[in-house]
Amino acid sequence: MNSQNPIWALISTFGLMSLFAVGGAAAAVPEMHRVAVDVHHWMTDKQFADAYAIAQLSPGPNVLIVTLIGYAVAGIPGALAATLAMCVPTALLAYYVSRLLNRPNQSRWPALIQAALVPLSIGLMAASALILAQSTDRTIAALLLTATVAVIASVTRVNPLWLLLAGGLLGFAGIV
Amino acid sequence: MSTDSAPAAQEPDHPAIHAPPPGLPALFLAFARMSLAGFGGVLVFARHAIVDQHRWMTADEFNETFALCHFLPGPNIVNLSMVFGSRLRGIAGGVAAFTGLLLPPTLIMTVLAIIYARFGDVEVLRRILAGISCAAVGLLIAVVFRMMTPLLKRMDVVVLILMLGVFTAIGVFRWPLQAVLLIAIPLSIAVTYVMRRKVAA
Secondary structure (H helix, E strand, O other), X not given: OOOOOHHHHHHHHHHHHHHHOEOOHHHHHHHHHHHHHHHOOOOOHHHHHHHHHHHHHOOOOHHHHHHHHHHHHHHHHHHHHHHHHHHHHHHHHHHHHHHHHOOOOOOOHHHXXXXXXXXXXXXXXXXXXXXXXXXXXXXXXXXXXXXXXXXXXXXXOOOHHHHHHHHHHHHHOOOO | OOOOOOHHHOOOOOOOOOOOOOOHHHHHHHHHHHHHHOOOOOHHHHHHHHHHHOOOOOHHHHHHHHHHHHHOEOOXXXXXXXXXXXXXXXXXXXXXXXXXXXXXXHHXXXXXXXXXXXXXXXXXXXXXXXXXXXXXXXXXXXXXXXXXXXXXXXXXXXXXXXXXXXXXXXXXXXXXXXXXXXXXXXXXXXXXXXXXXXXXX
C-alpha cells in the first residue's frame, strides 16, 4: 500500500499508531518494531535496535525514535513527517480532553477521575523504573551508580544534568 | 486554572502558592531547556522545572495533569506540554510549549540519524551513553519518589495499596497493561468516590 509515496505511509502509520498508544511511547515500541521491520521492511532488526538505543540516550522525549525511523525511510522530510504524525494528533486530543475536564461549571466527576488516576500513574512509573533498572544495571557498579543518583536527586535540589554528566564520565572511564 | 495573576501573590517560603504565569517565549524556552536536558526521558526535568524551579504548579496539580496525560493515548510528555501550556496561556501557550519540547531535540535527532547513517557505531560513545543511562534510571526513581510524597504525607492507606498493586502487577509479574488497567481504573475511581463522600459527610 502506498509504496509510491513513503511520506504518506509514514504519516498514516504513525498518526494512527499514536492514537492507540495508551501508556506512552515505551508501550508503543513493540508495535513500532512490528511495523518498521516486519511489515514495511523500512529497517533491519539491528538498525531498529540501534535507533532505540540512540533515542533512549539522546536528549528529548523518547518518542523521537520515530524521527530516526522516518529518516531511514525518506531522509529529512521523512524524519519531520514521522515526528509530526506521532505527536500532533494526540497533543490536540489531550488539549480538548483537558479543556473538557476543566470547564468551571462542571460536575465533580472529572476532578474525581483525575485524582483516582494519580496512584495508578505513579505505580506505572515505578514499574517502568524497575524494568529499566533490570535492563540497565547489569553490574554492581552500575547498580551503585543508579542508587546513588536516586538518593542524591531525592534529597537535594541539584540540577539533574550534573548527575547525568557524572554518569557519562564514569561510563567514559569504563567504570560502569 | 491560574486565575490569580497578581505577582504580589508570591511568597518564597510557601510552596503551595503559584508563581505568575509565564509569557510565551518563557514557556518555549523552559520546555526547550527541559527537553534538551532530558536524557532518557523528559519527565524528570519537566517536574523539576515546573514544580521546583518555576513553581508554575503545585506537586498535586502536576500529579493530576501528568496522570491525565499518562492515560490519554500518545507520548505522555508531548501531551503534557500541550495541556500544561494551554492551561497557563491558552492554545498559544500549548503550541509554544509543544514546539519548545519538540523542535530542538528533533533537529538533534536528525543530525544523529545522518551521523549514524554514515558511521554506524563508535565504541567510546556507547560506553558514555551506557553510563548516562544508569544515572537516568536513578533520576527516574527519584522523580517517582518525589511524586509519591504528597500521597505519603496524607497516609491514605487504600491509595498507597492501589499504587503498590499496579507497581507489582506491571513491574514484578509483568502482567499485560490493558488487563491491569481494566481492573485498576474502575477500582480506583470507586475508592476515590467512596472516600470523598466520607470526607463530605
